[in-house]
Amino acid sequence: MVVYEATVYTGDRIQATTLNSVHIKLVGxxxxxxxxxxxxxxxxxxxVSTYTVSCPNSLGRLLLIELDKRQFGFLPDDAWFPDKVEIKSPEEDVYTFPIHCxxxxxxxHxxxxxxxxxxxxxSHSLGQYARQQELSQRSLEYDWEFYGPGIPYTIxxxxxxxxxxxxxxxxTKTTEFAFTAATGLAELRLKGLVDNQENWKTLDDINGVFRNKDTPLSDYVQEHWAEDWLFAYQFLNGVNPTLIRRCKTLPENFPVTDDMVFIPDGSNLLNELERxxxxxxxxxxxxxxxxxxxNxxxxxxxxxxxxxxxxxxxxxxxxxxxxxxxPAEDNPIFLPTDSAYDWLTAKIFVRSADFSEHQLNAHLLRTHLLAEVFAVSLLRNLPMVHPIYKLxxxxxxxxxxxNELARERLIGPAGVxxxxxxxxxxALPKILARSLSSITYRSLCIPDDIADRDLQDLPNFYYRDDGLQLWSIIFKYVQRVIKYYYKSDDEVQRDSELQTWIGDIFKHGFLSQLQTGIPQNFxxxxxxxxxxxxxxxxxxCQHAAVNSGQYDYGGWMPNTPAxxxxxxxxxxxxxSKSTILETLPPINVTAQGMATVWLLSRRSSDFVSLGDYPEYHYTExxxxxxxTDFKSDLDKLSIMINNRNKDLEIPYTYLDPKNVENSVAI
Incomplete structure (x- = not known):
């Protein structure tokens, strides 16, 4: 008779305790x-509890464990969250089995x-069988669903x-999310704002919507939102830094002439285009x-x-x-030299367009929906033991x-x-489909995207500066991990699971559109x-850049009208002042919009920042x-960003690694 020592680590999370009978089987x-x-x-x-498992003979090299739990007597059935199980063999070998579910x-299981x-x-038939069974089960649990023409598939x-x-x-996340959503709307109902369809009588009246929920930057935006420099600054470091590009030749449909615009220092438009x-x-x-x-x-x-x-x-x-x-007579080109109300009205229309472009393209499509595609395809096609799954x-x-909550509460038929x-x-599905049809692989890779938009030397572009450094750090980490497991191109080509994974992404995420440049295989x-x-x-990182500042820049509604x-x-x-008030959203729309961006800007207490791995999937x-090295590089970047921000009137904090969540989780 030989004895194996099984050490069971249960997750330190609410409701992880079980009153059920838990059983284990070792397979070698x-x-x-x-x-x-x-x-x-x-x-x-x-x-952390240790148990013994006795066997007549040694099981050889352990391949897997089986766990199950059964309701015990009259005690209630419940859920259990084991982090991992460690098995010490009679030969003194220690095997670690990550679970984290x-x-x-x-x-x-x-x-x-x-x-x-x-x-x-x-190399062993049992391992091959377990791998096949896991993927067969996951393909049922994580199936694709058609969401709409020209739109990525969903879970x-x-x-x-x-x-x-x-x-x-x-x-914890469920409770906090529900509480934040409920209290925000309850506060607005108490103020009588949710059902009030009247227009705002003055801009000052908007202050009372969320008076106790302002942030230092939302206060700053409220004070300076009408100023030209802040309008322009937001194209660089606001919530949508993905649209601006250098212009060497004016588009044919934008007939701006030299005599229209004022260029300081005695220059002119043609010279500045060339420069x-x-x-x-x-x-x-x-x-x-x-x-x-x-309404x-x-x-x-x-x-x-x-x-x-x-x-x-x-x-x-x-x-x-x-x-x-x-271009047309009834489509004038507005200029800073026009009347203050004409120019402000034009900027308000731009900021409202930016709200839609940001929310549906930069935010929803390019982070949430693509992240969902990456997640579903990963869970369907790569088993837990695969190195890329662990990565x-x-x-x-x-x-x-x-994303399911977003489809229910934001973009569904009754969504905000x-x-x-x-x-x-x-318009919503049409904008999503048009956006996907024009997406490119290069635009998803920030070094390529910055080069294609010709923004390498544009000053005060902190999204670019921090984003490129983050890309470099992530690339270094990914490169070292992948090269540890894949020593040659031939090994990549031989990995059929890897090829199925990228093919699934190309088909269900990018709808097999060749012009995207997304790889079909590796x-x-x-x-x-x-x-x-x-x-x-x-x-x-990209999600943090386009999500975290939503309340900072959208909490003051006139800056980002929905x-x-x-x-x-x-x-x-x-x-005039009155036409601007008639143009802006009414009270109930303002209240709903501000409650939503407040909710989407809140950090949960179980936030996991980039580079933190509370669940260790790798055991080697x-x-x-x-x-560990990856986290160290991120910590150094965080220090650099914080030192730079001390000298900025508007600190750019969204890509500080400590503020970047590991995943699209809000």
Missing amino acids: TDGESDRTWLKSLVIFRGS WISDQET RYREGKALRIFDE KADGAMTLPDEVQFSF GNIYLCDYKNLDGMPANII EKQQYLTAPLVLLHKRSDDKLMPIAIQLKQT LIPHTRYTLQI FTLFAASGRE TTVSELIKFATMVMFTCS TLQRAPPTKKGTT ETPRQLQ
Whole structure:
């Protein structure tokens, strides 16, 4: 008789304790143990408990364990969250089995030993069988669902609570999210704002909507929102830094002339174009989109073009705005030299267009929906023992549930965005489809994107500066991990699971559109490294850049109106303070919008920052050391960013690694 020592680590999270009977079976190359009861009346959260499993003979090299739990007597059935199980063999070998998921049913669950294995590393038939069974089961649990023409597929689910336990929010996250959502709207109802469809009588009246929920930056934006420099600054370091690009030649549909614009220091538009000092923001993605009807009133959504000039003092300033794509007499080009109300009205229409472009393209599509595609394809096609699964699974945390909630509460038929944004209802799926059709792989990789937009030397562009450094750090980490497991291009090509994974992403995420440039397969190690880096960057850094500042810049509604109630002016000299108030969203729309961006900007107490790995999926020494090195590099960058921010009037904090969540979780 030989004895194995089983040490069970239960997660230190609310409701992880179980009153059920837990059983274990050990499976090795030379046999398996009997199903053995772990003799505990209660396995408590955060506990580390050791048990013995006896066998007639040695089981050889351990391949997997089987765990199950059964309701005990009259005690209630419950869920249990084991982190890992360590087995010490009679030969003094220690095997680690990562779990990190809920066991809430009475089925038998198999978990592999923690050493990462590619499919062609599986030398034993039991390992091959377990791998196949895991993927067969996951393909049922994580199925694709068609969401709409031209839009990425989503997880097939009947609401957030039907998702598998392992991808749902923690109890803490669920409670805090529900509390924040409920208290925000309750406060607004008490103030009588939720159902009030009247227009604002003065801008000062808007102050009372969320008086106790302002942030230092939202206060600053409220004070300076009408100033040209802050309008321009937001294209660099606001919530949508992905649109601006250098302009060497004016678009044919934007006929700005030298005599229209004022260029300081005796220069002119032609010279500044040649010098590379002119920049363009083009909202053509929104052209022709049908605007929503809100409060039984037609809303308005424009597709502006904005011209900006980098002055000799390195400050970026707007110099011309055209609110619609097609030049015409009733589509004037607005200038800073126009009346104050004309110019402010033009900027308000741009900021409202930016709300739609940001929310639907930069935020929803390019982070949330793509992160969901990456998560579902990972769970369907790569088993837990695969090295790329271990690399990327931390960056899928909570993504499937937050997206299901978004489809229920934000972009579904009764969602806030659907009901209260100019680009809600009919326009929403059309904008998503148009955005996906124009997406490129290069635009998802920040070094390529910055180069393609020709923004390498634009001053005061902190999104670029911090983003490029983060990409470099992530790339270094990913490269070292992948090269540890893949020594040659041939090994990448031989990994059939890897090829199925990227093929699934290409088909269901990018709808097999060749013009995107998304890989359909991997032929080299370098291709795999770049793609995995893009996935990590998108799910963490890019989402932080376009999400975290939503309340900072949108908490003061006039700076980022979700909709506008009056048509854009067709003639100069027709605007006033009263027309601006008539154009801005009414009270109930303002209240709903501000409650939403407040909710989406709140950090949960179980926030996991980039580089923190509370769940260790890798068990080998080398990749774990690489994770430690990765975190060290991120900490150094955080110090650099904080030192720079001390000298900035508006600190750029969204890409400080300590503020970047590991996944799309809000």
